Amino acid sequence: MSKYSIFSLVKGAADGHMKWPLMWRAPDLKPKYDVVIIGGGGHGLATAYYLAKVYGIRNVAVIEKGWIGGGNTGRNTTIVRSNYYYPESAAIYDFSLRLYEGLSQDLNFNIMLSQRGELTLAQSPEAVEIQQRQVNAMRLNNIDAEYITVAQLAQLEPLLNLSPNSRFPVLGGTLQRRGGTVRHDAVAWGYARAADRLGVDIIQNCEVTGFKRNSLGAIEGVETTKGTVLTSKVGMAVAGHSSVLAARAGFRLPVSSFALQAMVTEPVKPTVNTVVSSLMTGVYISQSDKGELVIGGMLDRFPSYGQRGSFATTEAVLAGILEMFPCFSRLRIMRQWAGIVDYTHDSSPIIGPSPVPGLYLNCGWGGGGFKAIPAGGYCLAHILATGVSHAFAEPFSLDRFRTGALIDEAAAAGIEH
Amino acid sequence: MHYIDCPWCGLRDESEFSYGGPADLIRPTLADDVSDQEWADYLFTRDNPCGEHHERWVHTFGCGQWLRLVRDTLSHKILRVDVLRKKQNIFPNITDERGI
Ligand SMILES: Cc1cc2nc3c(=O)[nH]c(=O)nc-3n(C[C@H](O)[C@H](O)[C@H](O)COP(=O)(O)OP(=O)(O)OC[C@H]3O[C@@H](n4cnc5c(N)ncnc54)[C@H](O)[C@@H]3O)c2cc1C
Numbered sequence: 001m002s003k004y005s006i007f008s009l010v011k012g013a014a015d016g017h018m019k020w021p022l023m024w025r026a027p028d029l030k031p032k033y034d035v036v037i038i039g040g041g042g043h044g045l046a047t048a049y050y051l052a053k054v055y056g057i058r059n060v061a062v063i064e065k066g067w068i069g070g071g072n073t074g075r076n077t078t079i080v081r082s083n084y085y086y087p088e089s090a091a092i093y094d095f096s097l098r099l100y101e102g103l104s105q106d107l108n109f110n111i112m113l114s115q116r117g118e119l120t121l122a123q124s125p126e127a128v129e130i131q132q133r134q135v136n137a138m139r140l141n142n143i144d145a146e147y148i149t150v151a152q153l154a155q156l157e158p159l160l161n162l163s164p165n166s167r168f169p170v171l172g173g174t175l176q177r178r179g180g181t182v183r184h185d186a187v188a189w190g191y192a193r194a195a196d197r198l199g200v201d202i203i204q205n206c207e208v209t210g211f212k213r214n215s216l217g218a219i220e221g222v223e224t225t226k227g228t229v230l231t232s233k234v235g236m237a238v239a240g241h242s243s244v245l246a247a248r249a250g251f252r253l254p255v256s257s258f259a260l261q262a263m264v265t266e267p268v269k270p271t272v273n274t275v276v277s278s279l280m281t282g283v284y285i286s287q288s289d290k291g292e293l294v295i296g297g298m299l300d301r302f303p304s305y306g307q308r309g310s311f312a313t314t315e316a317v318l319a320g321i322l323e324m325f326p327c328f329s330r331l332r333i334m335r336q337w338a339g340i341v342d343y344t345h346d347s348s349p350i351i352g353p354s355p356v357p358g359l360y361l362n363c364g365w366g367g368g369g370f371k372a373i374p375a376g377g378y379c380l381a382h383i384l385a386t387g388v389s390h391a392f393a394e395p396f397s398l399d400r401f402r403t404g405a406l407i408d409e410a411a412a413a414g415i416e417h
Numbered sequence: 418m419h420y421i422d423c424p425w426c427g428l429r430d431e432s433e434f435s436y437g438g439p440a441d442l443i444r445p446t447l448a449d450d451v452s453d454q455e456w457a458d459y460l461f462t463r464d465n466p467c468g469e470h471h472e473r474w475v476h477t478f479g480c481g482q483w484l485r486l487v488r489d490t491l492s493h494k495i496l497r498v499d500v501l502r503k504k505q506n507i508f509p510n511i512t513d514e515r516g517i
């Protein structure tokens with residue numbers, strides 16, 4: 001499979017762009033692998049890539065029930081940042097952002113990282129105090145967080161409603177300049193292509209329906225709609241369907257599945273420069289390269305596996321956006337959709353061993369795991385290859401719910417991305 | 418989008434209600450022999466099924482009563498709505514002098 005370069009581009013153009021090689025193979029499922037990854041989202045594909053590249057384990061299959069990237073990886077609002085409050089979170093999310101910063105080169109695939117800045121508005125005196133406190137904590141963790149004034153905000157986002165008479169007057173904000181957006185499909189496709197080049201088999205349209213266990217209860221293989229595959233190590237990265245897979249392996253998780261929705265407007269000229277988030281209304285907005293305004297917000301607040309989203313929430317999200325940008329009121333919404341996200345009680349992920357020997361977990365990212373794909377994949381690959389948790393992943397074990405060592409980003413971050 | 422048939426108020430829009438968690442969680446006794454794992458299971462571990470789910474809702478912007486729903490989490494079909502009665506003690510291990 002050819003490397004992308006200026007020469008391949010010229011050759012592609014000369015062929016009228018009709019002869020580009022396929023980005024990955026469509027191999028048959030082999031009867032046996034060293035490692036099987038369930039779920040061809042970003043986390044599963046990144047796991048396979050780092051297993052092959054960093055740990056030299058190449059006899060790997062990624063088994064995806066639909067098309068790769070068709071889950072939350074292809075449904076999210078593409079925001080990346082590392083301005084988290086707790087040191088454990090700052091460490092893993094910034095590791096992820098650093099990997100993203102080098103990923104286009106690493107994968108030989110343009111992931112279109114755009115570090116345009118991630119802005120969070122402070123809309124009450126209490127929010128000002130808390131956000132200044134958070135900025136200080138983040139800076140101690142070496143995260144590039146800044147507190148900014150209303151005058152700076154007016155420069156960054158000229159269309160933002162800064163009227164002191166608005167329902168939630170803006171009093172300041174925090175900015176992470178290294179935050180921004182990444183093209184989500186490119187992350188899935190880039191990891192898939194790079195993993196495939198290292199020998200990983202990507203098996204699409206194949207659902208994992210059960211697990212084979214030996215007399216000691218350890219993993220021996222997985223049952224799929226394309227037959228049984230033998231393996232002693234399984235990594236599971238199925239996001240909103242983690243509880244469903246866990247039930248097939250005979251255990252339960254501290255996870256609940258909710259629908260999180262997003263929507264885009266018709267494309268317009270450049271209007272929103274950064275990613276603008278409001279903790280007060282729980283909504284956020286950015287502009288895609290095509291010009292569409294990409295809008296996200298709060299969860300539908302009841303368990304759901306229906307990838308649709310309630311109209312009541314759509315309406316509330318849009319009301320929040322218009323509070324920030326009243327001038328968008330006459331834009332039309334082109335598309336609205338939802339993905340099923342897996343929330344833990346502390347809104348932090350679970351990475352590490354499961355109760356079943358040989359089965360390892362990567363889940364619980366909720367509405368915020370796109371930014372974590374490189375780190376989540378790296379850490380799952382590490383434990384699959386070495387049997388021990390990566391230092392960044394250790395605090396995020398399933399066992400923390402028993403010991404009580406929660407990492408409560410739900411209270412600290414409070415926004416769904 | 419759900420329409421919930423409140424036994425007191427009739428068919429009403431989802432936005433009037435709030436979801437209040439799974440219906441049948443049983444709080445462990447307060448005795449010392451409850452393990453950390455039992456507490457963790459009560460507080461955090463969930464069935465989280467794709468399909469039929471028994472859950473509590475409250476009619477926040479209506480009668481304020483708690484209800485017990487059987488709802489399909491995939492199709493969003495509401496299969497049953499019941500009044501949550503006092504008799505269905507959700508803390509069976511705790512009794513106070515009023516016998517609740
Ligand atoms: C609307 C929305 C907006 C979001 N915005 C952001 C954001 O701005 N920034 C951010 O960081 N995060 C965001 N997120 C969260 C982010 O999308 C997810 O945390 C992340 O994509 C999870 O990646 P994943 O690979 O774990 O899961 P997924 O991409 O969902 O992949 C899991 C895969 O597993 C497959 N699968 C499930 N069951 C089986 C089975 N039995 N057998 C085989 N395969 C199976 C699924 O088909 C799916 O493709 C958002 C999410 C949503 C829904």
Ligand SMILES: [Zn+2]
Binds near residue numbers: 424426480482
């Ligand atoms: Zn009522």
